[in-house]
Amino acid sequence: MDIQRLISMANQIGDFYESYPDQSHAQQDIAGHLNKFWALPMRKQIAQHVTEQGGFGLHPQVQNAIKSYLLV
């Protein structure tokens, strides 16, 4: 899929959790959302973007969530 679209979708998820006081928990929630609702090819693609492209365009919090908690 178009990586730009995945990036903006992932960032939108990050935006939702932005105001949560416990940001380490928010990271788990962001990744949890991706694990629960994104099909595996999409998760793989975004994970690859983080490892290979330095997660360019992704909000830092979303990158961290992907690095720490995404199941691929």
Place this chain on the structure above:
Amino acid sequence: MDEIKYSPNIDYGTPTGQSTKHVTLTIDDRQVTVPDDVTIMHAAALAGVSVPKLCATDSLEPFGSCRLCLVEIEGRRGYPASCTTPVAEGLKVHTQTPKLADIRRGTMELYISDHPLDCLTCATNGDCELQDMAGAVGLREVRYGYEGENHLQSVKDESNPYFTFDPAKCIVCSRCVRACEETQGTFALTIEGRGFDSKVSPGNKSFLDSECVSCGACVQACPTATLIEKKVIEAGTPEHVVTTTCAYCGVGCSFDAEMKGEEVIRMVPTKHGGANHGHSCVKGRFAWGYATHRDRITTPMIRKNIKDPWQPVSWDEAINYAASELTRIKAQYGSDAMGGITSSRCTNEEVYVTQKLIRAVFGVNHVDTCARVCHSPTGYGLKQTLGESAGTQTFDSVMASDVIFVIGANPTDGHPVFASQMKRRLRQGAKLIVADPREIDLVANSPHVRADYHLKLRPGTNVALISALSHVIVTEGLVQEGFVKERCEWDSFVEWRDFVAQPQNSPEALSEGLGVSAEDIRAAARLYATGGNAAIYYGLGVTEHSQGSTTVMGIANLAMATANIGRDGVGVNPLRGQNNVQGSCDMGSMPHEFPGYRHVADDATRALFESAWGRPLSKEPGLRIPNMLDQACEGSFKALYCVGEDIVQSDPNTQHVTHALQQMECVIVQDLFLNETAMYAHVFFPGASFLEKSGTFTNAERRISPVRRVMAPKNGYEDWEVTVKLSNALGYPMHYAHASEIMDEIAKLTPTFHGVSFKKIDEMGSVQWPCNDETPQGTPIMHIDVFVRGKGKFFITQYVPTTEKVNARFPLILTTGRILSQYNVGAQTRRTDNTAWHAEDMLEIHPHDAEDRGINEGDWVGISSRAGETVLRAKVTERVQVGVVYTTFHHPESGANVITTDSSDWATNCPEYKVTAVQVTRVSQLSDWQKHYKTFSEAQIAFANKTREAKVESVKIG
């Protein structure tokens, strides 16, 4: 005392009592104990005594005009009308005495002397209350001739496409007038003139030009042939009845299909229908003719390429071809390249077998449903906060509401029968808050209803509004802390409370961005929190946004914080668009969930389905519709089985959708018509209409209602049978002999459905899930003592403005909606006489914006967005605010979705239909897309050997 039993076939004359106190009285020779708030007429009917009547019927308040129902009461003087006289303890009533007989005969004689005596040739012969009463009172002669003044020469009004009004037959009983007021709430009819001159009139206009919305309530209430269905005039009275459920909107009205052999004569709303209580709207009542429309395709068709003409083939050939293509694609590209889409227009049973086919046979979870583009945020938001992806109430609950908060919904157009009930409650004095960018009819255009607050917010700012309302409730001490402590997760509440209390969430801070005054927001919040039972009703104006799910959660937060949940009169009520949105979601048509909203990664659930279905199942969530389309554009998604859904017309960014379909190698469409998606298909399986199949639909209040076959499927098979055939051909035999057996399997595998069966539905009429061992009679209201998830959970709902922003190039916001007479993509309603009310989609634009652009009423205007361009005719109106334009999307050539973009809800990918930045200009020709569409669709229709005629209403310009 024995419980009073009501029979659906008896007219009790006046409404059922609500009181719990009872009185005992004697009527003729019978003693009867009844609620103390009913009339003598009603009590008599309960005692099995029928009193003659003409102006009374039990769906309406009594009026007392015909004087036929007079009775004698011992110890009282005169002859009171039984329909207006209340019961009292110890009364002794006589309904048949020589004196009464005399008076009644005299009254009937007067009626009949001004009534045409063409009973034998009258369309209601045998089904006419006037005729019945003449018999009942023993009328044998009429002493007054026709020489005197009479109304026999009055002119018929045949303007309404579905019913006629013949004033010559009118007895001025005013049942129609009261039906229009009390049942429908439109007040289109009045009695004009007095005495002999009095007559029924739709405001001195024809019915079609009047305020009448063609709901049919007056036709049903009329005791004579004055108001009567044209179909009855044409085809005669029906001879048998099958009870079924409307296939249009999420209200899910119950109907008696009145039949003559295999021909539907009329659809009459079922008096004891759980959702509609005998009421209907123009769609369900009259717009079913599409089922026999000549455009229907009843022979399967296949083709290699979409540039080729269709080849009509036998069912076996079509099924085998589809199966071989699917098998080839699976071998060549793998399971991940295949998926399916179900529709909210399918029955529960059809959705269930389709998702089973995809999960068990295709071997992937790439199954989605059109709820993706409407209420997926409801499923997500309510599951997160309350624990169940469904509305909390029954429709009747609104009658116990003191404050009704309608946000992003337009019930009078989208959910008309429920709107009538809501308006009844509002006329009784409930308060109304409306949050909508547009002035919907409830705001000030419904008789005797007026919104106390219309929060006319800018499209895309719902979350900010919810935050501001929450801010007021929290900072003004209006939270019901006792409820929150007992029922909700306290920590989540504290986080939410601290968040909404921040100054940037105050009405004053958000007012400008919202375009709503801070005072109004404060007042509305106070009213919601302190006005008694407060209920929220919302629709697609909430969900179809980039923050749709956030708003749904925000709404649940509000309800929990104010303890407006878990009892009659309150709650969170999503108004579902199509008839079976709730059901299609319940049945596991979302890619991440099995039936009953259980995640595919849950090992125990997966094991349950694996053992029942005998195939290994994937634990990975599948692709959603937009993901499938994106993958297709990139060449990795190749086969789609699309049942009853028209993604080309209803999904956003049409050109993206059609591009995706063109990249696929096998698109299978199952539908009644050659819909827009079918134009890109390789296999066409003809579908059956709701009149031709059995199954169930589940409405917005979780009510599972029966769909019953009243005629043989014109295409040969019910839709679930087609799916079963495909499955069999793919080497996975499914063994169902009847749709009821599919429901039995659903019930076995789904805890909330354990108690559901066709038998139970037939016995009860309908049942609201959860229905299982704990709640064998179903569950009208949810979350009464505990939330389904245990404790209710608050979520912080940070407002994030949409990225779909206006700028110099696209300075206006386009928002989309629906209209009463048309339904969704219009495939059905456009093929009925409902086009009398809505022949085309128009663009509503505010006079200021129109003037700036030199646009006049009726001009053709081009609407362009970042995604595309289309042309519509302009309607200049102050209903929309400055800077906002509005249209409907019932006609394919309008191309409303050519302009909507890929922007979508963060949690569910529900498209942001309600906000698209556009420019509007006067034009003199069709857009490029429309020109291409015209040529393309004409060719496709010719490929199917159909004429263009009724398929595409041509856009005429210049």
